[in-house]
Amino acid sequence: MTELTGAMNVSCERKASSFNGFVMLVVLVAVSALAIWTVSQGVPPEGAMKDAKLAFAGLLFGSILALVLVAAGFFMIQPNQAAVITLFGAYRGTERTEGLRWVWPWMMRKKISARAHNVHSDRVKINDLRGNPIEVACNVVWRVADTAQAAFDVDDYKTFVEIQIEAGLRTVGARHPYDDMSDEDETTLRGSADVVNSELCAELNERLQVAGIVVDEAGLTHLAYAPEIAGAMLRRQQADAVIAARKKVVIGAVGMVEDALAKLAEDGIVELDDERKAAMVSNLMVVLCGDREASPIVNAGSLY
Template identity: 75%
Template sequence: MSDNVAFANPSRECPGSAFNGYLMLAVLAAIIVFEVLLVTNALPGGEAGKASKLLFVGQLVFSILALVFIAIGFFMIQPNQAMVLTLFGEYRGTVRRDGLHWTWPWIAKQKVSARAHNIHSEKVKINDLRGNPIEIACNVVWRVADTAQAVFDVDDYKEFVNIQIEAGLRTVGARHPYDDMSDEDETTLRGSADVVNHELREELNDRLAVAGIHVDEAGLTHLAYAPEIAGAMLRRQQADAVIAARKKVVIGAVSMVEDALEKLSSDGIVELDDERKAAMVSNLMVVLCGDRDAQPVVNAGTLYQ
């Protein structure tokens, strides 16, 4: 973005000046009282001269114009809101102090919310690092950090945020695979939520800095394979789970068989040659690794008959 000519001279927020609104409200009340007294006590009768009538009309018109002039300049700011002031298109600062304020009527005013905004994006279909189509969505909490950039550097900063959230989500989603299909310990969208959320927040902050927007929090809320490959990927995940479970069972069985042979030999319970050891290992492995309960077979003879 730094190479973009349109963003070479970004706007910068500066404090704006405004008068105390309550003081100007008192002035407004004084003008209203003056008009009431003028109409009730100074209304000229039929015997008054032309000069008196002109003076009365002039005072009444002037007080009404003053009333309208002061009334137009009032504006109110709630907590976590800001008012951007412009004079004939020129930026004159931002007022962030909450309360009642007054400024000159020819100063244009635009209110900007500095509160936190929460956006839940639509589901976006993208390809992960390995080219698998996936569906992904996120939740973003953002706020306006620089009102001048938000108002003057982009056309519609709220629409800009929505578009950049989708673009940033696509970028981060394409950096990593959905799941780890190899033995390498790599970052995945499904297994590395903290890393992916951090990358998404940094990506969005970089993209939205031009609009004076700061992202406080960003995280994935939906992650799934696209429907056309969801069935195949589910079978692959089930196969991986079965293989992993079998691997643990076999490793445990080998350890148990080794302990049993060592215990029999050390305690002198029975002397086993290599052939008998092989037979015992085979039987124990079948019992420990089988999916069904073993059915014992009673051998009335010996191993050699």
């Protein structure tokens, strides 16, 4: 924030000075009654004194002018809404009090919503940490925290938010790989959603601070390889799945063979020398690890 202050004048929200609208509504009724009473008295006759005519005209003009000025100063503040008050271009504060309010008619009021906004970004094509082209999109929940910054420090704060969301998404997406292709346990876009979403939220809060915007929640809603490499990456993922499945099958088969040999030796069913054990291990591994059914061969003679 210190560096930003040196580059531009940072606005800061402060409370505006306005009046209760219902009190001014009573004043408006009183002024209206005065104008009606003045008209009801009638225009002075032709023979009336000049001073009487001037007094009538002045009273009528003053009543109408007061009626217009009072009526022009009313404005309404809804829940989670604010009005930025300016006087001839100078900031005079922000009114957040709900209900009917009143300010002098020559003071301008610009209403800004302080409610939560939900933005779903377009799909953005970027390169991940390893240079693979990927497509990402995100959903962001944001709101205006400082109305003065949103109104005066950026040209159009809603457009500013949309552009910074795309820029922040590109920055965070390029920090990590799409998937983990090595044995190292690292942060990935696909496998570390909580970490990536936290980084995206922090990145957007830092970028939108200049506009007085706070991001409450941010998260990826779309993540995929770009079409030009999607096929190759799908085959790689399939190969990884096959290797992982084969590895688990082999580990299980080795355990089963070990248990079988130990059970045979423990019960004394058959005495196996090293060569017979090797043949039995080979046969069991083929049966347990093969993709197809094994065709048994009955040996009617001796192994030797």
